[in-house]
Amino acid sequence: MKPRLFTPGPTPVPEETLLELAKPVTYHRAAEAKAILAEVSEDLKYVFQTAQPVYTLTCSGTGGMEATVCNALAPGEKAILCTAGRWGERWRGILKAFGAQIVTVEAPYGKAVTPDVLHAALAAHPDTAAVFATLSETSTGVGHDLEAFGKIVANTPALLAVDGISGLGAMECRTDAWGLDLVVTGSQKALMMPPGLAFVSASAKAWAKIDATPIRSFYFDLRRYRKSLLESDTPFTPANTLIKAQRASLKRVRAEGIENLWARHARVARACRAGVGAMGLTVFAERPNSALTVITVPAGVDGSATLKALEKKYGYKLADGQDTLKGHIWRLSHMGYTDAFDVLGALAALELVLIESGFKLDAGAGVAAFQKAYAAGA
Numbered sequence: 001m002k003p004r005l006f007t008p009g010p011t012p013v014p015e016e017t018l019l020e021l022a023k024p025v026t027y028h029r030a031a032e033a034k035a036i037l038a039e040v041s042e043d044l045k046y047v048f049q050t051a052q053p054v055y056t057l058t059c060s061g062t063g064g065m066e067a068t069v070c071n072a073l074a075p076g077e078k079a080i081l082c083t084a085g086r087w088g089e090r091w092r093g094i095l096k097a098f099g100a101q102i103v104t105v106e107a108p109y110g111k112a113v114t115p116d117v118l119h120a121a122l123a124a125h126p127d128t129a130a131v132f133a134t135l136s137e138t139s140t141g142v143g144h145d146l147e148a149f150g151k152i153v154a155n156t157p158a159l160l161a162v163d164g165i166s167g168l169g170a171m172e173c174r175t176d177a178w179g180l181d182l183v184v185t186g187s188q189k190a191l192m193m194p195p196g197l198a199f200v201s202a203s204a205k206a207w208a209k210i211d212a213t214p215i216r217s218f219y220f221d222l223r224r225y226r227k228s229l230l231e232s233d234t235p236f237t238p239a240n241t242l243i244k245a246q247r248a249s250l251k252r253v254r255a256e257g258i259e260n261l262w263a264r265h266a267r268v269a270r271a272c273r274a275g276v277g278a279m280g281l282t283v284f285a286e287r288p289n290s291a292l293t294v295i296t297v298p299a300g301v302d303g304s305a306t307l308k309a310l311e312k313k314y315g316y317k318l319a320d321g322q323d324t325l326k327g328h329i330w331r332l333s334h335m336g337y338t339d340a341f342d343v344l345g346a347l348a349a350l351e352l353v354l355i356e357s358g359f360k361l362d363a364g365a366g367v368a369a370f371q372k373a374y375a376a377g378a
């Protein structure tokens with residue numbers, strides 16, 4: 001059976017990128033390696049929509065998140081944490097580990113933190129050093145209005161740090177224009193790569209703060225990465241095979257054009273939500289993002305068993321909910337190298353599995369609604 005990956009990380013990898021991964025390993029200090037890193041760094045600036053350098057770190061996305069916290073915050077400094085799910089909680093874990101004083105602005109799972117509550121929290125805590133937020137909350141499918149967050153934080157001395165893992169490259173995100181000071185993403189979500197690389201951008205405002213903050217990490221000291229990147233190099237041995245492969249996936253983004261890519265994800269996401277609705281199911285996220293669709297498991301259906309059947313019978317691998325949401329939601333990614341017809345197949349398979357389990361549904365209802373919405377969204 002053909003395995004079909006629809007988890008919100010990792011995501012499918014294009015063929016030309018896979019071929020890069022099959023090539024012999026090369027020396028990471030060679031001129032060719034530096035040229036490749038230079039090219040990747042330029043393409044990342046395009047993906048991030050920033051004029052600032054973007055740093056490539058050999059670690060998963062969480063390492064990039066940790067790098068922002070340990071570089072930009074001194075112990076005991078105040079951080080406003082905007083959290084609406086498990087990945088907001090990941091920020092909390094890192095902030096705790098580095099001794100931040102945390103003020104939490106929380107939305108229940110499935111809902112988004114609104115700009116109003118962030119505004120009120122910043123007004124109540126004018127000594128805030130940084131605000132931590134999530135672009136796409138991958139655990140619930142919610143998207144946050146980072147453009148509005150950026151406008152609010154820009155009027156204060158605080159930095160805005162954004163977990164863009166899964167969001168960046170799947171939904172509109174304009175790092176410079178929106179005033180996002182620190183943005184992090186990972187290779188294995190919308191950037192069409194295996195896991196292993198994290199990318200971090202820092203604004204001039206962020207650099208001023210970092211330069212005034214005592215460093216608390218050796219490996220994640222961003223000042224080392226800044227210095228090395230001036231020579232198109234990295235401070236430590238990078239996963240240069242992955243960087244080379246990332247170049248191939250980023251060429252795809254360049255060829256499509258970032259705005260076309262955002263529009264394509266938005267169109268597929270809208271069509272997917274229409275399909276889900278026509279199947280008699282509901283979308284879990286109140287403010288859904290374009291990276292993935294999160295479906296509420298209907299009453300009387302065993303959520304986890306449905307996902308097992310989907311994989312075993314038809315090869316479709318969707319993701320279950322995490323922690324308290326396990327068994328209660330299904331998460332279907334449409335990031336990166338996943339197109340409209342891939343998603344149509346997943347909906348068709350989900351229809352079949354639901355019908356086989358006794359759920360009342362007309363075969364093709366979701367598929368037809370997807371196609372109609374997709375056609376209308378041209």
Ligand SMILES: *Cc1c(COP(=O)(O)O)cnc(C)c1O
Nearest residue numbers: 009060061062087138165166186
């Ligand atoms: C996947 C994900 C993470 C975790 O990234 P790792 O690469 O697993 O460390 C963090 N935040 C969001 C929003 C994610 O989707």
